[in-house]
Amino acid sequence: MKTLQKYKNEQMKNPEFAKAYEEIQPEMNVIRAIVDARALRNMTQKELSEKTGIAQTEISKLEKGTRNPSIKLLQRLADGMDMVLKISFVPKERA
Template sequence: MKDPEFKKAYDGLSAEFEIVEAIIKKRAKKKLTQKALAKEIGVTQSALARFESGRSNPTFSFIQKVTAGLGLRLTVK
């Protein structure tokens, strides 16, 4: 990445990608479909799919719902 501004923006997304990746891995490990998890936490499957694909800007409460539904604890430092 030659453009320092682009690199800074890209690096800033690192935490978001890590959270989503951890959630997808945990959902797969629990053998839950998007539809099953979405139903369990009270959101639509399409909302969960957008979140997992990075096509949405989720609220903190949405991320908390997803992590709680997977038995994960979200800690912000």
């Protein structure tokens, strides 16, 4: 049985797949950051919803990647988790 990592590595050899994968990374990083921050605070989506006034269904959509958050929404999430929102630009890695 092939592992997910092996499958990904094989697919990354396809230029079209690699391009699409790289294009989606910023969104995936935001999703990962939201989920990781909430987990770090041991909060459920419902608890975060109660603290922020953002519907639990909206938080779920953010974490599934079916809704793109505004900076204002990200700030509300950060405040609800007693965290600071930090956005940065970093140089691209050269291969």
